[in-house]
Amino acid sequence: MTERSVKFKCSNVWKLFGAGADTFLGRYPSPTEQDIQREGLIAGVQNASFEIAEGEIFVVMGLSGSGKSTLLRCMSRLIMPTSGAINIDGVDLLDISERQLIELRRHKMGMVFQHFALLPHLTVLGNVAFPLEIQNTGTDERTRRTLEMIELVGLKGRENYYPHELSGGQQQRVGIARSLAVNPEVWFLDEPFSALDPLIRREMQNELLRLQSLLRKTIVFITHDFDEAIRLADRIAIMKAGKVIQIGTPEELVLAPADEYVREFTSEIPRAKVLSVASVMSEPSGDELHGADIFPHSRIESVAPEVISRDRAMAVLDDSGKVVGRLEPGHIIPVLAGIDNQIV
Amino acid sequence: MSEAVADVPQMSRTCFFRSGIFIWSVFVALAILITVYQDLWPWAMKYPRGWVIPLKGWISDFMSWLINDLDFGVFTFKEMTRSVSWVLSWPLTFVNNLLVEGFAFSTDPGAEAVLPPLPWIAVVGLFVLAGIAIKDWGLGLLVGACILYLAIFGRWESAMVTLSAIFIAVPLGIGAGLGIGILAFKFAGVKRLIIPVLDLMQTVPVFAYLVPILFLFGFGPVAAMIATMIYATPPMVRIAILSLEQVPDDRVEYGEMAGCTPKQLLWKVQIPSARSGLMIGVNQVIMLSLNMVIIASMIGAGGLGFDVLSSLKRLAIGSGLEAGIAITLLAITLDRLSQAYSKRPPPAHLEHDTYRARRQKMIYLAATMVVVTWVASFFIPAIRTYPESWQLTTAGFWGDLVKWINVNYFDQLEAFKTVLLVNVLIPTKRFLLATPWIVVVAFVGLLGYRLGGVRLSLLAIALALFIVVTGGWKKAMITVYLCGISVLIAALIGIPIGIWSARNERVHRVVQVCVDTLQTLPSFVYLIPVVMLFRVGDFAAMIAVVVYAVAPAIRYTDHGIRQIPIHLVEASTALGCTRWQILKRVQLPIALPEIMLGINQTIMMALSMLVITALVGTRDLGQEVYIALTKADTGRGIVAGVSVAFIAIISDRLITAWVKRKRAMLGES
């Protein structure tokens, strides 16, 4: 991953629910699980700290109830964290006035919801135009932008449909279009595809990747589906009972899970989807076959057909075309079979 | 499976009795002891007159102080209220001129109208168009026919007077209800304050606040309209709060994330999302307003209510019935129109373009029709007012019918009445009147304790004691007896019908229509046939109350049985239960809480109807309120009214507590 500037930053964010939550951290500066339980509180988020780079897809994942939505709601200031700091472009979200927050949301943030949350009394056109309308964008600009967004998500021709006349996938496209209408910089998506059936979900994931390649937003994406996470993520944060347990690229999580919980998550995943060529290649010895674009950061899954069908050692090249490694079928077959960690 | 389900409530019931049986026997023993040795403590039998707190007097004095003495310096309190009624009189006069009087443009009350009112043809036509625009030709024709009835049977003017009051009271009521609802929704403090006020307002019988309104706003259509608003607003407030609270969280969060200001969030996200709920409130306001406009004829509303009232007083059954039917048809018209409006299917894209064109066309059509008929009405009197020679009346027919029934079936009706009176009504009344007040108060207290703990017990005792110390005990007991027997009979009729309707689709459809119609009718209407057949007295009152209050018993029973998950019934069938066993051992026990909620509703409706039946001569709290109204005695009316409200609240809280316990036992939340 190339170095990019920090767009979004959470430092020591806590969110506790229950009576006395506000004063709790004053009484217990570094509380244990027992402290929280004894006080009868529910920990939504515990001491979360991380940075998100500009243009990154940052996926938060964890089981149901692990605090993903709570974390996202803190990040978007829909709820006030119990303590901590949340920075967007260096501005502390917890420190600004109501008016400033509204301005920030109107221009910098967009959010997509699990159950779409479309306004049922408005058409597709009305829903997508809504965020522009409330900030009094001029009619011409609003219409232009709205139609552009509807076309972008592939709903052209359905401008006058009402939400209840659309399928789930189409509704979520409206949700996406309207959240992008104001051209936000940070884009929050809370399990946007969980309510869709698997085929549509896959299609929407591709759609998201397509949009991201065009728009380059900073994305915070929530899911409880590890498959989805590795398809989309630059980095993944894994949450359990309100705590962020590990943050890393999909490969890092698979290769070095921080604990049993993370290992459990990653164990079901075909490792070839996650591991890169760099993790299995050996030193080049000069007799490798050139001709295929195999890079150290390529996922094994994507190069496997080539390597196996040629049945020869292949050269691994860096961006400048220099040979940096050697990849043999023997390197990748254990990975494809899911037995590489037993051999190594 | 069915065994387990059926056994849960049964087992708990025995537990309840086992632990309760001792306490209750002690209670009964003490009660008997107190009653038998009543000479030792006469005050426990009959609350001494000297101990009565003269609350009535205080309220009346306060009222007259408000009216006569309160002075804000620049203006007096009375001037203030009178100017409110002056302001409100403007729109009312306008609509009244439009529909009834015509515009005279002169302050001289005797002046000829320069501009005639809207011709009857135009009004009928507008209703037809409204029906078509909202739903379809069927609705248009139905409401058109209903309105036409008013013209044909010579009720036009009265009906238009009533309608103009509705036209002003309804928007005001909706606006006020929505406004208060929004405040309560936004500020928890306001909500905490407003909910008990709503509870009280919805249980105090309407007659009770007619008196203070009479004082504050004078006699006449405006005062009647204010009473109407006060009566019709509380449900709108409740519905507004509820439907705003029910807007899905994520939709509100979306609004916030889109950068809505709190105001935009309310008007562009929350209120549009709550639309369907709010529309139910609108329908409620319309129906309650109609009901109240009729009742408010007692303080000068005029119109159809006045026709019914004066016919009842003269025992002119025929014309009373005709006016009653007119009210009913008006009610059905307004109900169907507003229901159709609130249940309109969500818009679809296909209609998007045609929709506007259609609406445009409708508006042109309506405008053209009004202008054409109105201009024509200058030249053709038959268009201006429905010609008298075309009018029909059935008053004679109804009079003859009643005569015929009374001649031919007098003995049967009388026997029926006597049997019930002698065997049920009078003994119950004697029993209740002979029970020392202290025993009754202790009874509700103990019941409250057993069902809901100390707080409920204290509440029940406090409310009951209020009735005792303000000196209304005897009349309250008559209210309780009339209400109790009516509810019992209503339950005996309603629950079996509800069960039948739950188990048979065809019956269900018929019952649905009947219940809907019953609930549409303004309470006044029920008095007419009852007086026709049974004249006046407790018995007539009881019949009117039963008919009025039976609807919720049917509806809730039906619903309670229908909502039982089908797999429970299927499982029991698979176990070989007969239909009867399923009903007795599975469906009824599970539906019981729901049925009790229906009975609770029945009690509330019975109490409100009881006050109105004071018109046919009962001697209960209703009569007290009614006398207060005729004597313009504020304190007496309010105290009696609040007593009725307290009876309602006690029974409501006890039943609700019982239902809660029962539901907890059944494992529902």
Ligand SMILES: Nc1ncnc2c1ncn2[C@@H]1O[C@H](COP(=O)(O)OP(=O)(O)OP(=O)(O)O)[C@@H](O)[C@H]1O
């Ligand atoms: N307003 C609240 N009051 C009390 N507890 C809450 C509140 N909101 C969330 N919680 C609790 O915080 C914890 C985390 O909830 P959260 O909704 O963030 O989970 P999640 O990871 O998003 O789960 P899901 O996948 O089901 O959406 C849960 O135990 C939940 O019960």
Ligand SMILES: [Mg+2]
């Ligand atoms: Mg969630």
